[in-house]
Every structure is written in C-alpha cells, then in structure tokens.
Amino acid sequence: MQAGKITMRxxxxxxxxxIEKQKMLNAFLEVWAEEALLAAERVEQKIKNGTAGKLAxxxxxxxxxxxxxxxxxxxxxxxxxxxxxxxxxxVVEKLLAEDAIIIGRLNCDEFAMGASNxxxxxxxxxNAANHxxxxxxxxxxxxxxxxxxxxxxxxxxxTGGSVRQPAAxxxxxxxxxxxxxxxxxxxxxxxxxxDQIGPLTASISDMQLIxxxxxxxxxxxxxxxxxxVPNFTTCMPRLxxxxxxxxxxxxHNGVDAEVKKAVEETIEKLKTNGHQVEEISFxxxxxxxxVYYVLTTAEASSNLSRFSGLMYGYRSPQAKDLExxxxxxxxxxxxxxxxxxxxxxxxxxxxxFFDAYYSKAQQVRRxxxxxxNHIFEKFDFILLPTTPTPAFKAxxxxxxxxxxxxxxxxxxxxxxxxxxxxxxxxxxxxxxxxMGVQLMSKNFTEAELLAFxxxx
Amino acid sequence: MDxxxxxxxxxxxxxxxxxxxxxxxxxxxDLSRILTFIDKLNEIDTNGVxxxxxxxxxxxVLREDEVKQTITKEEALQNAxxxxxxxxxxPKFLDK
Numbered sequence: 001m002q003a004g005k006i007t008m009r010x011x012x013x014x015x016x017x018x019i020e021k022q023k024m025l026n027a028f029l030e031v032w033a034e035e036a037l038l039a040a041e042r043v044e045q046k047i048k049n050g051t052a053g054k055l056a057x058x059x060x061x062x063x064x065x066x067x068x069x070x071x072x073x074x075x076x077x078x079x080x081x082x083x084x085x086x087x088x089x090x091v092v093e094k095l096l097a098e099d100a101i102i103i104g105r106l107n108c109d110e111f112a113m114g115a116s117n118x119x120x121x122x123x124x125x126x127n128a129a130n131h132x133x134x135x136x137x138x139x140x141x142x143x144x145x146x147x148x149x150x151x152x153x154x155x156x157x158x159t160g161g162s163v164r165q166p167a168a169x170x171x172x173x174x175x176x177x178x179x180x181x182x183x184x185x186x187x188x189x190x191x192x193x194x195d196q197i198g199p200l201t202a203s204i205s206d207m208q209l210i211x212x213x214x215x216x217x218x219x220x221x222x223x224x225x226x227x228x229v230p231n232f233t234t235c236m237p238r239l240x241x242x243x244x245x246x247x248x249x250x251x252h253n254g255v256d257a258e259v260k261k262a263v264e265e266t267i268e269k270l271k272t273n274g275h276q277v278e279e280i281s282f283x284x285x286x287x288x289x290x291v292y293y294v295l296t297t298a299e300a301s302s303n304l305s306r307f308s309g310l311m312y313g314y315r316s317p318q319a320k321d322l323e324x325x326x327x328x329x330x331x332x333x334x335x336x337x338x339x340x341x342x343x344x345x346x347x348x349x350x351x352x353f354f355d356a357y358y359s360k361a362q363q364v365r366r367x368x369x370x371x372x373n374h375i376f377e378k379f380d381f382i383l384l385p386t387t388p389t390p391a392f393k394a395x396x397x398x399x400x401x402x403x404x405x406x407x408x409x410x411x412x413x414x415x416x417x418x419x420x421x422x423x424x425x426x427x428x429x430x431x432x433x434x435m436g437v438q439l440m441s442k443n444f445t446e447a448e449l450l451a452f453x454x455x456x
Numbered sequence: 457m458d459x460x461x462x463x464x465x466x467x468x469x470x471x472x473x474x475x476x477x478x479x480x481x482x483x484x485x486d487l488s489r490i491l492t493f494i495d496k497l498n499e500i501d502t503n504g505v506x507x508x509x510x511x512x513x514x515x516x517v518l519r520e521d522e523v524k525q526t527i528t529k530e531e532a533l534q535n536a537x538x539x540x541x542x543x544x545x546x547p548k549f550l551d552k
Contacts, residue, residue: 087533179511193511222517292495301471308472311544312535322549326472340486343464346471347487357494362507364500369508401486402493408459416512 008040008047008057008101015059019150025126026149027141029064030072031104039101046099053098054213055057058206060095061145061154064105065112066197067186068092075188076120077110079307079314079333089186091197091214098213103151106141110303110335112162112190114138115407118398119337127170129433132216133391134367136166136407142200143170153210159190160292161386161411163198164423168386168436171425173207174200175450176411178366178443179418180225183218189303191296192223194415204454207422208232213447229442235447237455241275243267244379248285249410254388262426262435263385266456273455277383280375284368285413289405291368292412294348294361300338301345307333308400340401365416372417381452382440384410386423390433410438420446421451457491459484 017190036059046052062068064073067085070094088096092234095102109119117125117140125135128148135144139156143166146154156163158176167174175198182197189195190426199210212232218224249255250263265279309315309329316328334342348357375382387407397404414421421440429435437456464484468475489517529542538545 009551086527086534219519223512223514225512225514284500287500290496292492294494294497305472308547309537311532313500313537315537319547321547323472327474330472334473336482339475340483341489342471342473343467343483343487344490346467347491350467350470357497359507360497360502361494362509363502363505364497366505366508367500367502392483402489405493407471456539 008044011057012036012040012101012103013151015151018148019104022128022148022150025128025144026107026123026129027144027148028061028104029074029076029107029122029126031139032071032102036101036103042185043099043101054209055095055098055100056345058100058153058209059151060100061104061106061142061151062092062102063108063139063142063154063156065108065157065188066092066155067188068102068436071105073105073188074121075111076108076122077334077338078121079330081121081314083312085186087186090183090218090306092186094214106139106145106154108141108156109138110338111188111397112138112159112301113300113337113341114159115161115165115404116392116394116397117141117166118394119335121335124394127391127433129171130391132393133433134169134394136169136391138162138166139200140166143167143174146170146172146202147198153199153206155197155214155379156200157187157190158196158198158415159194159296160415161408163200164386164411164421164436165408165439167200167423168438169434171393171428171434171436172200172202173204173210173425173453174198174423175207175446176414176421177211177215177446178225178420180223181215181420181444181446183221183224185218185220191299192303193299194296196415204450206231208450210451215446225444230447232447232450235451237451239274241380241394241452242378243270243275243277243381243383244280244375245277245383246282246285248282249384250279252285252388252409254406254409255385256389256429258429259385259387259389259435263383263437266383266426266437269374269456278379281372282375284364284371285409287364288368288412288416289409291361291364291416292408293344293405294357295365296348297341297345298344298358301342301349304338304342310331337401368413369417372413372419376442380441381449384438384440386410386436386438390429390431390435414440418448419443422449424453424456457488457495459488459491
C-alpha cells in the first residue's frame with residue numbers, strides 16, 4: 001500500500017466484491033458498504049499524511065453482539081431485530097481510533113448460545129470449506145468471514161469456545177484473552193463471568209496488532225485488569241518451553257483419529273524444536289461442560305431478564321396486560337436454545353436447587369482454577385485439540401443439546417479458569433475440513449502465547 | 457431427574473416465558489436430560505471448598521461518583537416499541 005500499488009478504497013471494494021460473491025455463506029447480517037468506502041478515503045489520506053493509526057488498512061467485521069453507535073445490533077435474535085446501538089463498545093472505539101475500517105456485522109448463534117451457528121434467527125452460516133457443514137459457533141459468521149476472505153479480521157466473543165471452536169472449524173486463528181484483559185463494555189452479555197471479546201484472524205501478526213489495540217483497563221468495565229499491556233509485536237517466543245498435554249483430552253474416546261494424529265504431529269514438532277512435552281492427568285475434564293452449563297445459564301437467565309418488551313426490542317402485539325407483555329414478547333422473541341438456557345438457569349438459581357447446582361458448580365469452578373494454576377506452576381502451555389472433531393454436518397446435532405454441548409469440551413476450560421487460549425490451524429482432515437490445536441497459557445500472558453503460537 | 461408440569465410452570469413464570477402443548481413436552485424432556493448430564497458434578501468431592509464467585513483478583517475497584525450524561529433522552533427512547541415524546545408507553549397494569 002505504501003508503494004501506492006493498492007489503495008484503501010480498492011481494498012475495501014475487494015472485500016465488498018467477495019462478500020457479494022459469497023453471499024450464500026450468510027456470514028454477514030449487514031454490510032456497511034458506503035460508510036466503509038468513505039472511511040477508506042479518510043484512512044488513505046491519513047496514510048499519505050503519515051498520521052495513520054496502528055490498524056490503518058485493516059478491514060474488520062464485528063460479531064452481531066458488539067455495539068457500534070448508530071448501527072443495528074441484534075445478537076442474531078428476533079427480540080432485538082431493528083435495534084440500533086446508542087453507544088459503541090470500548091473495543092469499537094479503540095479500533096476506530098487506530099483507523100481500522102469496520103465493514104459490517106456478522107451472523108452468530110442467538111445471544112452467542114450455540115456451537116454451530118444454527119441457533120441464529122437469521123439462518124445458519126455455511127462453512128466455506130464445505131457448505132453442507134457448519135461454521136461452528138457461536139462466532140460462526142466471524143470465522144467464515146475470515147476463512148472466505150470477506151474481511152481481514154473479525155472480533156467475536158468467547159464464553160465457552162465461541163471464538164476458538166469456529167476458528168478451528170474454519171481454519172483460522174482465534175483467541176480468547178484472559179478474563180479481564182479486554183473490556184466487555186458494549187458487548188451484549190451472555191454470561192458475564194465467562195465472556196471475553198477476542199479476535200479471529202488469518203495470521204498471528206494481525207492478532208498481535210489487534211490485541212495491542214483492544215487490550216487494557218477500561219473505566220466502563222470494572223472487571224478489566226490494570227495489568228500493563230505488553231508489547232505484542234516485540235515479544236519473543238520461548239526457546240525451551242514446557243508443554244503439558246492432557247491425557248484425558250488427547251485419548252478421549254470422542255476425539256477423531258485424524259485430529260488426534262494432527263495433535264501428535266504437533267507434539268513431535270515441538271520436541272524436535274527443543275521443547276519439553278509431557279503428558280499430565282486432568283481428572284476434572286468430564287465435569288467441565290456440566291460446570292459451564294450450570295453457571296453460564298444461571299448468569300444468562302439474569303442477564304436476559306432485561307429483554308422485557310418495554311423499553312427496546314420486540315413487543316408482542318398479542319399481549320393484553322403488563323405480565324402478558326413480558327411473557328409473550330419473550331416467548332415469541334427468543335429462540336428455543338435461548339429459552340432452554342434461561343429455563344435451566346432459572347432452575348439452578350431457584351430456591352431448593354441453588355446449593356445443589358449453582359453453589360456446587362461454583363465450588364467445582366474453584367477446583368478447576370486451582371488445578372489449572374497448579375499445572376501452570378510447572379508448565380508454560382497446555383496443548384489440546386481445539387475440538388474433538390472437524391466441523392460436523394448441519395442438522396447433525398441440532399436435535400440433541402447434549403451432543404452439541406460436548407463440541408465445547410476442550411474449550412470451556414479456559415473460560416471456567418479464566419486463562420487465555422488460542423486456536424491454531426493444524427492441517428486439513430481427509431474429509432477436506434480444517435482442524436485446529438489449542439494452546440492455553442498463564443493469565444495475562446497473551447503476548448507470549450501468540451509469539452509461541454507463531455512458531456507452530 | 458423427573459421434571460413435573462408444575463415445576464415447568466413455576467420456572468416459566470419466574471423466567472417470564474410461556475410453553476404450550478408440544479413445546480412444554482420438549483422443554484420437560486430437554487431439562488430432564490440436561491439435569492441428568494450435569495449430575496456428574498456430584499462425583500466431585502467439594503467438601504470445604506469455597507464457591508468461586510469473582511474471577512478478578514482485584515478488590516474494591518472504586519471511582520469517583522460523577523454525574524455524567526452518557527445518552528440523551530431521545531437516544532433512550534429511540535428503540536422503544538411504544539413511546540410518546542417523553543415516556544415509554546406500556547400496557548395498563550393497574551385495575552381501577
């Protein structure tokens with residue numbers, strides 16, 4: 001670009017053309033074409049003047065649960081169809097301040113609840129590697145947009161794997177930062193003690209640039225950490241790293257043979273490069289998904305109580321009185337999976353069941369975090385497949401919530417414990433679909449994690 | 457775990473949702489299966505373990521309580537399904 005061979009306008013037009021050509025993928029819910037072209041001219045001028053920000057030239061899509069003032073955001077739900085943000089998320093302000101160009105909003109599972117993007121009120125997202133297969137979810141549109149070159153990078157949100165799992169299914173990079181590393185202000189909440197915004201990119205270097213910009217303390221999100229943000233681009237990879245491989249994960253009977261082989265090849269490569277790899281035991285693996293569902297549904301049932309049909313969003317025309325307005329607006333506005341999770345969350349928080357389910361899950365959450373911290377006293381990274389299998393066929397799991405929940409078995413760990421984790425593309429399955437491996441690291445060591453991931 | 461119709465009705469009322477006919481059978485089935493699945497938690501001994509409630513190690517994150525306008529009245533009303541120039545309009549909720 002600096003040589004004057006490509007222009008910003010040309011770059012944005014390139015992505016707009018791709019979006020149009022690949023419309024059947026259903027990755028974008030809305031494209032802000034004119035605005036992006038205008039921004040391109042503004043950024044181009046800044047580049048010429050030498051005043052451009054760190055992300056000048058980056059064309060970025062936003063998952064449809066990240067607010068951008070004056071633009072629609074719906075969490076892929078009928079209940080928010082037509083809703084316009086009245087303020088911008090902190091991450092959006094930060095991207096714009098560094099001259100990123102935001103090109104549109106991306107399809108996802110309704111309220112980020114799902115692992116296949118089949119729960120969107122606006123249709124599923126097609127995996128660009130094979131249209132019969134799912135994109136993964138919940139940030140399915142974000143993953144496919146990067147996979148199909150519809151934008152350079154995307155921001156998603158990850159509550160139990162919603163950035164990393166679709167990234168693995170689509171052959172792109174996906175990062176869930178440490179809890180508190182990136183502000184959640186302006187992210188439509190699903191489960192507030194699990195949610196983190198994270199980037200999906202085609203390269204580690206793009207991810208480093210984006211993290212450099214979006215990480216850090218935010219006065220509008222009291223759970224963000226005051227830990228200083230390191231320099232992501234100058235961080236050097238560890239030369240002799242200690243890597244733990246969870247036996248219960250790698251040898252789990254649900255893991256596809258080729259996925260297992262891909263991880264084993266990664267292990268061999270790590271050893272050849274002089275790193276120490278050791279198998280460890282993590283007996284809590286089988287209770288991670290149960291812990292996740294008890295706690296996230298509890299938080300969701302509370303977070304989603306704000307959708308009342310009164311002040312914004314869908315109001316049922318059928319309703320007669322106030323109580324009826326709440327019930328009908330919510331019942332008609334929310335999809336089946338969202339209602340299922342609200343009901344489960346209401347159950348685990350209700351009198352008589354609170355201690356047996358909610359408190360119990362919080363206790364196990366502490367055990368998971370302590371056990372994880374203990375592993376990181378001896379090791380730098382934990383290595384696992386990101387997902388047990390490559391992207392499954394559309395419709396294959398949509399009738400069975402538990403089979404769908406188990407698609408997250410290796411990713412929920414990082415959200416339960418709070419740690420950062422990245423999914424790295426790891427070859428292609430004989431069925432033609434991408435695979436991914438996941439590296440998890442100590443809290444607030446994203447810079448080292450990404451530098452190391454870049455050596456794989 | 458067996459889920460009764462009464463329990464579904466009670467939870468639906470608390471959650472301000474409605475399930476009728478076939479939907480009710482579905483949610484009953486789903487909840488029952490999910491609860492059997494999460495019963496795995498009982499295999500873990502948590503005697504004497506404090507529940508983990510806050511993910512951050514920070515204590516008492518305080519700030520000055522300053523009066524600031526973040527959105528205008530017009531913006532607040534902008535997305536209302538029913539409104540007049542000053543207020544959200546809601547259905548009647550008091551009987552005379």
